[in-house]
Structure formats: C-alpha cells, structure tokens
C-alpha cells in the first residue's frame with residue numbers, strides 16, 4: 001500500500017532520510033534503511049574534504065533548528081568507502097554540491113560509479129558561499145547544471161530547490177526543461193538568531209537555514225506551486241514529523257517525502273510511526289495507494 005515511485009525509481013516506502021541527518025557513514029545509512037525509510041539521501045558531498053564552518057553551527061529554537069554547518073564532508077573520493085557499505089542495503093541517493101556544471105557532472109559520475117540509485121543536486125544550501133543558493137536562484141544556471149549532469153550520467157537526476165526566492169516555479173520549470181527527473185522541495189529557509197546578552201548573532205556564520213515544523217507550511221505551499229508548473233515528480237521535504245504532515249505534502253503534489261529535523265526530535269522511529277499511521281489513514285479514507293493521494297488538493 002505504501003509503495004510509490006519517483007519517476008523510474010521505485011520505493012517500497014514513501015519516506016526518505018533528507019540530506020544532512022544520519023547519512024554520513026555507511027553504517028548510519030544502513031541503520032536508517034532498516035528503520036523504515038524507503039531511501040537515504042547522503043550528506044551533500046563536494047570535490048574535496050571540507051571542515052565546514054567554525055562553531056557555533058547549530059541552535060534550537062521554538063519550532064525548529066537553525067544550522068550553518070557549511071557543508072562539512074569528507075570529499076567525494078573518501079566517501080566512496082561509505083557508499084560501498086551502504087548501497088548493498090537499499091536505495092542511496094547521492095547528494096552533491098559544486099560551483100559549476102562541470103564540477104556537478106564529475107561528482108554525479110562518481111556517485112553513479114559508487115552505485116547511487118539517483119543523484120540529488122544541492123542547488124539550495126543557504127549558507128555555503130559560492131555554492132547552493134548562490135547558483136540555485138537563477139533559472140538559467142539551474143538549467144545549465146541539470147543539463148550537464150543529465151548528459152553525463154544515466155541514473156535519475158533530482159534537483160533540490162531553495163525556498164529563498166519568489167521564483168520557485170521558474171526554477172522547477174528550468175529543471176524540467178533541462179530533462180531533470182524530479183524536483184525536491186524545500187531546503188532550509190535562510191534565517192538568523194541574535195543573542196540579546198551578547199548583542200550579536202549566535203551562529204559563527206551569522207545566518208543559517210531554518211528547518212523543522214516552522215517551515216512546513218512554506219514547503220507545502222512550494223510543492224503546491226511547483227505542481228502547477230511542471231509534470232515531473234516532486235519530492236516534498238520540510239517540517240515533516242508525523243503522518244498528517246506527510247499527507248499534506250503528497251496532497252500538494254509530492255510522490256514521496258523526506259525527513260530531516262524530526263529524526264533528531266522524534267528519533268529514528270519516526271519512519272515506522274509514519275508508515276503505520278499513514279497506512280491506517282489511507283484505509284480509513286479510501287486511498288488504495290500513495291498515487292491516489294498525490295495532488296488531490298488541486299482537484
């Protein structure tokens with residue numbers, strides 16, 4: 001009942017681990033796959049090892065988290081070891097970031113070689129200078145990156161978009177025009193917290209990305225808008241922590257969803273709980289499959 005597909009990729013369960021949470025080692029990815037996730041998206045990986053921003057990089061607030069980790073990762077060469085462990089256990093989606101279409105293509109080729117089931121282009125990090133939203137808010141650049149990656153790999157190419165724009169529909173259209181296989185929405189919302197005692201921003205990077213329940217209705221609206229602009233599949237992410245949140249995203253138009261912050265607040269059981277409760281809801285309300293629910297809010 002919970003099977004779904006994102007284009008060519010079939011998933012036994014609709015919930016995936018979002019990039020950046022419990023997905024940096026082969027073992028943590030295996031653990032998440034066995035806890036009820038249908039797939040795991042890796043931490044975003046770049047060409048070289050990156051230590052990320054200095055601390056403090058993370059703070060909790062009412063309704064969510066703000067982070068400015070700065071994309072810490074071991075680099076694509078070393079990450080091959082983690083992929084080799086994880087891909088044997090299920091669907092691993094390789095998230096990558098770069099500063100040019102060529103760099104994205106090279107990284108995507110490596111992820112394909114490592115056995116990734118799809119690649120997710122992070123064109124949406126709000127706090128990495130020269131990467132992320134600095135590229136991902138211009139439809140022409142988005143199109144160039146997606147086209148380049150599409151011509152260099154044969155696995156599905158997903159593109160993760162930023163909500164920090166009024167052009168999200170144009171960005172999604174650019175992905176579709178470039179032959180992209182799916183759109184993932186949303187990454188974190190650019191935000192800041194100031195300490196009144198210190199009289200300055202808490203994060204070393206000053207601003208960061210807001211995630212968790214506070215951004216859920218922004219994400220649902222983004223998915224709803226994107227559905228009106230494109231026909232390619234959408235993966236919803238942002239503030240999902242229970243079946244009702246997941247159902248909203250699918251009714252807005254997402255074929256599958258991802259969970260990040262709620263793995264921290266609710267534990268890895270969040271996937272099993274959502275699977276159980278969603279199935280119960282679907283039976284009670286006469287939805288025979290996930291695809292019956294996708295986009296119903298538009299009807």
Ligand SMILES: Cc1cc2nc3c(=O)[nH]c(=O)nc-3n(C[C@H](O)[C@H](O)[C@H](O)COP(=O)(O)O)c2cc1C
Pocket residue numbers: 018019020021043044065067069071095122125160186187188210211212213215237238239240258259260261262
């Ligand atoms: C600590 C942390 C690290 C993250 N790292 C990444 C990352 O490397 N790449 C990426 O595309 N998104 C990253 N994200 C964004 C999440 O994948 C997700 O889009 C966002 O947090 C919204 O979902 P949530 O509310 O379920 O957390 C990160 C989020 C958090 C909280």
